[in-house]
Amino acid sequence: MRDFDYHPDEPDVRVFGVPESGVLVRTDEMYLGQTREPVVGEPTAAHLVLRHYAFADEWFKLNATFDVDGDLIETGAIGEMFAVxxxxxxxxxWVGADATAVDLFLDVLVSADGSYRVIDRPEFEEACSRELISTAEAEHAEAGLTRLLHWVxxxxxxxxxxxxxxxxxxxxxxxxxxxxxxxxxVPAVAPYARSTW
Structure with a gap:
């Protein structure tokens, strides 16, 4: 299946392909997929599992990293590591069998111990001022952030x-x-035309 991920400050849409064997949940309410990815800077035999969660009734999605035994692990630079x-x-x-969503710039990085940090607030505010996202989407993004932090x-x-x-x-x-x-x-994510605009 294809996972279309649109970042409004980019001219085109990112497309992540997941083999059917990597699709764990595909319902009207949720998508959960996983792929095995090479670990950057490690020998070619080193891999991690990237698991992607998206929800039809939430204004956020999740990308979590696990080792091949299914244990949550942290990645990233020393001092800036995160697990989710x-x-x-x-x-x-859903557009047919394809998942779509629009990135609204705000991110939360969660460590394996549950601590977290919110990042990219300046990028979010600039996107709002440039009208890359609608006023309604900006309001839902703030509410989604609050709900996400409650989950954490x-x-x-x-x-x-x-x-x-x-x-x-x-x-x-x-x-x-x-x-x-x-x-x-991918007209489902187009500015002014998408259902969330």
């Missing part, structure tokens, strides 16, 4: 991540090649 990258975004919208601080995020049995990580396939699509191919 939470993107404030428009809710999951109450343990709901950690419970969600623990729902998938550990052995499932070892079954993660390699991703399909990354690509980009012109906006005309």
């Amino acid at each position: 990258n939470c993107d404030v975004s428009t809710p999951l919208t 601080t109450t343990g709901r995020l950690q419970d969600l991540l623990a729902d998938v049995p550990g052995h499932v990580a070892s079954q993660a396939p390699a991703p399909l090649p990354f690509s980009r699509a012109p906006m005309s191919d």
Whole structure:
């Protein structure tokens, strides 16, 4: 399947391909997929499992990293490591078998111990001032951030991540090649035309 991820400050749409064997949940309400990715800077044999969660009724999506045994792990530079990258975004919208969402710039990086930091507030404010996202989307982004932080601080995020049995990580396939699509191919995320605008 394809996961279309539009960043409004880019001219085209990011396309992440996930083999069917990597799709763990595909319902009207949720998408959960996983792929096995090489660890940057490590020998070619070193891999991690990237698990992506998107929701039809939430204004955020999650990208969590696990080892091949299914244990949550941190990645990133020393002093800036995190286990879950939470993107404030428009809710999951299905177009046929393809998932779509629009990134709304705000991010929350969550460590394995549950501590977190909110990043990219200046980028969000600039996107609002440049009208890259609508006033309604900006309001929903702020509410989505509040709801996301509630998930983090109450343990709901950690419970969600623990729902998938550990052995499932070892079954993660390699991703399909990354690509980009012109906006005309993904009208569901187009400015002014998308349902959340």
